[in-house]
Amino acid sequence: MKALNSLYEAQKIAFSPFVFQTVYTMSSLGIMDELYEERDGLTIEEIAKRKNISEYGVRVLVEMAKAADVLELIDDKYTLSKIGYFLTRDEMTKVNMMFTQDICYKGLFHLKESILNGKPEGLKEIGPWKTIYEGLSILPEQLKKSWFEFDHHYSDNSFGEALKIIFSHHPKHIYDIGGNTGKWAIASTQHDPDVRVSIFDLGVQLKVAKANIEAIPEIRDRVDYNERDMLDPNSEIPAGADVYWMSQFLDCFSEKEIEAILLKIKKNMKPDATIFIMETFIDDQRFPAAEFSLIATSLYFTALANGNSKMYSSTAMKYIVEKAGFETVQEHRLHMDRFHTILEVKLPK
Amino acid sequence: MKALNSLYEAQKIAFSPFVFQTVYTMSSLGIMDELYEERDGLTIEEIAKRKNISEYGVRVLVEMAKAADVLELIDDKYTLSKIGYFLTRDEMTKVNMMFTQDICYKGLFHLKESILNGKPEGLKEIGPWKTIYEGLSILPEQLKKSWFEFDHHYSDNSFGEALKIIFSHHPKHIYDIGGNTGKWAIASTQHDPDVRVSIFDLGVQLKVAKANIEAIPEIRDRVDYNERDMLDPNSEIPAGADVYWMSQFLDCFSEKEIEAILLKIKKNMKPDATIFIMETFIDDQRFPAAEFSLIATSLYFTALANGNSKMYSSTAMKYIVEKAGFETVQEHRLHMDRFHTILEVKLPK
Numbered sequence: 001m002k003a004l005n006s007l008y009e010a011q012k013i014a015f016s017p018f019v020f021q022t023v024y025t026m027s028s029l030g031i032m033d034e035l036y037e038e039r040d041g042l043t044i045e046e047i048a049k050r051k052n053i054s055e056y057g058v059r060v061l062v063e064m065a066k067a068a069d070v071l072e073l074i075d076d077k078y079t080l081s082k083i084g085y086f087l088t089r090d091e092m093t094k095v096n097m098m099f100t101q102d103i104c105y106k107g108l109f110h111l112k113e114s115i116l117n118g119k120p121e122g123l124k125e126i127g128p129w130k131t132i133y134e135g136l137s138i139l140p141e142q143l144k145k146s147w148f149e150f151d152h153h154y155s156d157n158s159f160g161e162a163l164k165i166i167f168s169h170h171p172k173h174i175y176d177i178g179g180n181t182g183k184w185a186i187a188s189t190q191h192d193p194d195v196r197v198s199i200f201d202l203g204v205q206l207k208v209a210k211a212n213i214e215a216i217p218e219i220r221d222r223v224d225y226n227e228r229d230m231l232d233p234n235s236e237i238p239a240g241a242d243v244y245w246m247s248q249f250l251d252c253f254s255e256k257e258i259e260a261i262l263l264k265i266k267k268n269m270k271p272d273a274t275i276f277i278m279e280t281f282i283d284d285q286r287f288p289a290a291e292f293s294l295i296a297t298s299l300y301f302t303a304l305a306n307g308n309s310k311m312y313s314s315t316a317m318k319y320i321v322e323k324a325g326f327e328t329v330q331e332h333r334l335h336m337d338r339f340h341t342i343l344e345v346k347l348p349k
Numbered sequence: 350m351k352a353l354n355s356l357y358e359a360q361k362i363a364f365s366p367f368v369f370q371t372v373y374t375m376s377s378l379g380i381m382d383e384l385y386e387e388r389d390g391l392t393i394e395e396i397a398k399r400k401n402i403s404e405y406g407v408r409v410l411v412e413m414a415k416a417a418d419v420l421e422l423i424d425d426k427y428t429l430s431k432i433g434y435f436l437t438r439d440e441m442t443k444v445n446m447m448f449t450q451d452i453c454y455k456g457l458f459h460l461k462e463s464i465l466n467g468k469p470e471g472l473k474e475i476g477p478w479k480t481i482y483e484g485l486s487i488l489p490e491q492l493k494k495s496w497f498e499f500d501h502h503y504s505d506n507s508f509g510e511a512l513k514i515i516f517s518h519h520p521k522h523i524y525d526i527g528g529n530t531g532k533w534a535i536a537s538t539q540h541d542p543d544v545r546v547s548i549f550d551l552g553v554q555l556k557v558a559k560a561n562i563e564a565i566p567e568i569r570d571r572v573d574y575n576e577r578d579m580l581d582p583n584s585e586i587p588a589g590a591d592v593y594w595m596s597q598f599l600d601c602f603s604e605k606e607i608e609a610i611l612l613k614i615k616k617n618m619k620p621d622a623t624i625f626i627m628e629t630f631i632d633d634q635r636f637p638a639a640e641f642s643l644i645a646t647s648l649y650f651t652a653l654a655n656g657n658s659k660m661y662s663s664t665a666m667k668y669i670v671e672k673a674g675f676e677t678v679q680e681h682r683l684h685m686d687r688f689h690t691i692l693e694v695k696l697p698k
Contacts, residue, residue: 001431001432004636004638005437006430006431006434006435007442007636007638008436008636008637008641009418009432009435010432010433010442010636010638011441011442011445011637011638011641011642012641013365013368013369013372013417013419013432013436013446014369014436014442014445014446014449014507014508014642015445015449015641015645016362016366016368016369016610016644017366017369017449017453017454017457017663018449018453018457018645018648018649019362019645020362020363020365020366020457021366021458021461021648021652022460022648023459024360024460024461024514025461025464028461029461029465034399041637053465054464054467056467056603056604056653056657056659057464057465057467057605059647059659060464060647060659061464063644063646063647064645064647065645067508067640067641067644068362069358070362070478081355081602082350082352082355083355083358083359084359085355086355086356086359086364087362087363088358090356090359092360093356093363094359096360096364097362097363100363100366100367104367105366105458106364106455106458108366108367108369108370108456109370110368111371111373111374111453112368112370112373112374112377112378115374115378115402115403115409115410116378116402116406116407117669118403118405121597137352215633230461245455247693250530254405255405272405275405276641282412287353287356287357288353288357288360289356289357289359289360291359292357292360292361292364292416293363293364294411295382295413296364296367296410296416297418298409298412299367299370299409299413300367301404301409302409303370306407309443309693310405310408310409312664
């Protein structure tokens with residue numbers, strides 16, 4: 001890259017919050033949609049009139065958006081560029097933008113203190129909690145919507161392929177560690193009418209999972225609930241599982257904590273049991289845009305969520321797995337789903 | 350641009366506050382300087398040790414910085430990319446980054462309301478003022494430093510060439526409208542021992558200018574002070590000037606207000622007098638990085654400064670000049686200085 005181009009890119013970073021807020025404002029005022037509809041473009045005067053905004057307001061926005069290559073200008077008409085098109089129409093991009101604005105923007109101002117203190121110092125911008133998990137269910141509506149849409153975008157659609165992989169091992173008893181809302185317990189007991197599932201999670205999570213599962217008569221007798229704080233050094237995981245399932249669970253912990261959780265499982269594990277770790281690994285993404293999203297998500301964990309976890313690379317996860325005395329015997333990349341990988345982990349022979 | 354690249358660029362915008370805060374944090378923790386010194390690069394462990402920061406903290410920062418092309422990774426050592434080099438070493442970029450963080454970051458969250466209300470709604474994030482000008486002298490030290498370094502970066506070094514242009518007209522009496530701290534009055538009276546300067550400005554500004562000018566015996570008798578609110582419809586500018594000088598003054602006003610100011614001057618102006626308007630016009634910049642900076646600065650005016658002004662293009666300014674019944678007879682681009690243009694404006698013959 002030539003020096004002048006690099007200087008320009010540096011400038012774009014130095015002013016990037018201006019660009020972000022410009023695009024967010026244009027989206028939420030409906031200007032982006034208006035430009036999507038009018039393929040031949042609109043003048044500043046036309047946009048101002050349609051949206052009942054001052055020409056001055058429209059002008060500062062479109063000038064910034066054009067400089068950031070989000071809009072193009074031909075004669076006096078502005079149109080969406082390809083980048084602008086994705087910012088308006090691509091689901092992942094929209095979900096990311098709303099998550100950034102509603103959950104992260106203000107909190108990121110405190111990134112430096114978060115890193116120095118090992119705590120999510122930005123969280124105070126949205127609520128008085130120690131971790132965001134305590135506040136999720138009581139976030140203001142708009143924030144809750146943005147958080148869950150972000151969360152779901154990266155976790156839906158992976159279970160179909162995952163079920164095939166796990167049930168090729170014919171497990172009779174699955175331990176679902178970090179069972180969340182019971183989604184996996186429901187999917188797997190519905191998939192196999194003989195399988196049993198034990199969920200291990202915090203009490204507050206178990207309540208939600210139980211309510212969901214009890215509503216389905218044909219599975220409810222095959223699921224049990226075990227309150228466990230996996231970070232409590234005195235907590236144990238009993239023997240009995242053929243398969244341990246952890247889906248987007250370990251990324252909520254630090255490397256040391258992940259190792260401790262794996263060792264807790266290992267303590268009572270049957271020699272031929274299998275641990276399946278499903279994650280969105282940074283280095284397993286097919287699209288650079290997805291990789292970028294995941295890397296940024298780490299900083300959400302740092303500044304907003306809990307201060308010490310992150311999205312991992314599969315290399316890093318396999319390293320922790322090995323450190324805890326396990327072997328990664330296979331790495332399944334889910335092909336239908338765009339984001340997930342399942343690590344198949346065993347005790348060494 | 351291919352669709353996949355555009356999607357990637359859209360993603361970078363959706364997460365751009367993450368990138369900004371990452372670079373800001375790495376700069377202010379001294380990590381960028383450390384990487385500048387160590388041309389062969391540093392590992393995460395080495396950075397963590399030198400800066401006494403957790404390896405986790407360093408890891409989330411460098412992974413984000415690498416994804417944003419600010420760092421490069423060879424084996425396990427991180428080095429500055431060219432973009433990273435400019436973010437660390439280029440004065441303009443550093444000044445812009447500190448201005449963004451200290452003055453604008455939080456306030457930009459309110460860009461949408463600022464545009465809808467025509468008021469700088471982001472200003473409440475730094476102080477309880479109607480415009481930022483009321484607060485400038487009492488901003489917290491770090492904010493004041495960042496504001497003035499930004500302001501000075503784009504205004505210093507233009508006076509040398511400007512003096513030559515203005516004094517080729519041999520003015521006897523200059524009206525310095527928007528005289529600020531008296532810098533121009535000092536420069537021009539020192540340049541020509543016979544010239545008189547009348548400063549027109551708000552009382553609070555005149556006080557500062559007067560204090561600076563009274564300290565220089567050889568010029569103080571040739572400067573007078575005229576309290577004027579140029580937005581007050583009843584205020585007048587008397588006859589008498591050979592030259593009217595407005596340096597980075599008109600960008601503090603809306604298009605309508607600029608027209609009103611020009612008409613106020615016109616009312617009592619001698620037929621052969623000249624108005625010189627010195628500005629950093631968006632469309633006159635030699636470097637795209639400078640153009641980008643100026644366009645972003647408009648949004649600072651929208652969300653933080655006064656809610657209705659902006660950096661103008663020379664085309665827009667000449668249009669207003671014409672609308673007020675003047676002619677732009679010449680356009681002087683300053684060559685030594687990188688940013689400024691002087692419009693030479695006369696009454697039509």
